[in-house]
Amino acid sequence: EILAAITALLAPAARPLAGRHALVTSGPTHEPIDPVRYIANRSSGKQGHAIAAALAALGARVTLVSGPVAQPDPPGVTVVRIETAREMLAACEGALPADIAVMAAAVADWRVAREAGQKLKKEPGAEAPSLMMTLNPDILATLSHHAQRPGLVVGFAAETEKVVEHAIAKRRRKGCDWIVANDVSGTVMGGDANTVHLITAAGVEDWPELPKGAVAERLAARIAAALA
Amino acid sequence: EILAAITALLAPAARPLAGRHALVTSGPTHEPIDPVRYIANRSSGKQGHAIAAALAALGARVTLVSGPVAQPDPPGVTVVRIETAREMLAACEGALPADIAVMAAAVADWRVAREAGQKLKKEPGAEAPSLMMTLNPDILATLSHHAQRPGLVVGFAAETEKVVEHAIAKRRRKGCDWIVANDVSGTVMGGDANTVHLITAAGVEDWPELPKGAVAERLAARIAAALA
Structure with missing residues (x-):
């Protein structure tokens, strides 16, 4: 940290995001079914946390949700x-206003329509229940159309099939600027490497397989270049 | 560990479970909805892992699932x-045969009836889905009626209301020997302390609030006494 501070003093050009505020989301959400059960997503938070660290390393003030x-x-x-x-x-x-929003969290699309206040009991002989679901708020779309919309809004798309096709459609539908798309049908979830595609208005970039820290640094550098 | 070995050599009486095999379960189960979503229970595994450690400290060979x-x-x-x-x-x-089974895991009562091979898509304008659930196997009841039934089968009951009443009924219904019952309506889940009731054929013991490690040691000592 001391070294980072000295480096920053000597080379202000290495902190191109100084004075910028970046909002990053990371990890899963947990949606309660009852006091002891919940629905979750397989997200370790490794990629989102690495992005927050990479943006901070370039000088941004970072809020990580x-x-x-x-x-x-x-x-x-x-x-x-x-x-x-x-x-x-x-x-x-x-956390708004922010100059940059990177929505890397694996947000649950749905939650249980009616959360039970007491633990659901397994009654002997009874049928298993059905869980009626309801839509969660769409955080990426909400921020993309917000009165205080960040200047650059980056979404994530975790897909198990037709990765790029789904991501291009998602970018248009949500109104965000970029989508980082990845194929989670393998061992990405919880793993240390990631193979992503960056979808922008200009087209699709296929990035090579990289450690999640390197994906974060490359994305942070692209963000700094876009805001320069 | 060296100290523990020396203590064991000097005082074999401190290893009353030497030669016994104990099976312990701990933690939650995760029941997949699709490749990225699952249903889980709020269980940190602290209590189950502490019980496994306490039984091992008394000399038992322990398998922790x-x-x-x-x-x-x-x-x-x-x-x-x-x-x-x-x-x-x-x-x-x-892991059978075993002399002791302590089923401390928070096993999901239900799983999703049909796990999706691909990530469920949130279709624009579509209704939220309903998750049809089906019963999971009952591990405690299965072991309690198993051809290789452990000599002492201990279940857990995490309840948010009528704790002792539910636990007494659960003991009869499952066919286990003891039930350790606790009220999880507060901060027990993930916390370091636990207030439990031990339900046996002889009746109900109310234990004071104790650190989870102390609950484990007291339970292990009770198990050793029961098998002596």
């Missing part, structure tokens, strides 16, 4: 911990 | 990692 993860807080980053998609949206809106 | 947790492996314990209730049952049956 994170679901429940085992990742340590990136140094120098303000971390806001939440559980549900609704809490994540509220924390994101509370 | 654990769902996904952030707890370190207890030293000297054989750990089998699983995700789903069906995998947990298979691992438990594979």
Whole structure:
């Protein structure tokens, strides 16, 4: 950290995001079914936390809104911990204004329509229940159309098939600027490497397989270049 | 560990479970909805892992079947990692014969009836789905009526209301010997303390609030006394 501070003093050009505020989301959301059960997503938070750290390393002030993860807080980053998609949206809106938003969290699309106040009991002989789901707020679309819309809004698309095709459609539908798309049908979830495609208005870039830290640094550098 | 070995040599009476095999389950199960979503229980594994460690400290050979947790492996314990209730049952049956079974895991009562091979898509304008659930195998009841039934089968009951009443009924229904019942309506899940009731054929013991490690030691000592 001391070394980073000295480097920054000697080479201000290495902090191209100084004075910028970046909002990053990371990790899964947990949507309660009852006091002891919940629906979750397989997201370790590794990629989102690495992006927060990479943006901070380029000089940005970073607010990281994170679901429940085992990742340590990136140094120098303000971390806001939440559980549900609704809490994540509220924390994101509370963090505005921001120049950059990178929505890397795996937000649950749905939550249970009626959360039970008591633990659901398995009654002997009874049928298993059906869980009626309802739509969660769409955080990426909400920020993309917000009165305080960040200048650059980056979404993520985790897909198990037709990765690029789905991501191009998602970029248009959500109204965000870029989509980072990846194929999660393999061992990406929880793993240390990631193969992503960057979808922008200009087209599709296929990045090579990289450690998640390197994906984060490359994305942060692209963001700095776009805002320069 | 060296100290423990010396203590054991000097005081064999401190290892009353030497020569016994104990099977312990711990943690939650994760029941997949699709490749990226799952249903989980709020279980940190702290209590189950502490019980495995306490039984090993009394000389037992311990097999710990654990769902996904952030707890370190207890030293000297054989750990089998699983995700789903069906995998947990298979691992438990594979660990038999055992003299003792302590089923401390928070096993999902239900799983999704049909796991999707591809990520469920949120279609624009479409209704949220309903998840049809189906019953998971009952691991506690299965072991309690198993051809290789352990001599002492201990179940857990995590309740949010009528704790002792539900636990007494559960003991009869499952066919186990003891039930450790606790009220999880507060901060027990993930916390370090636990207030439990031990339900046996002889009646109900109300234990004071104790650190989870002390609950584990007291339970292990009770088990050793019961098998002496």
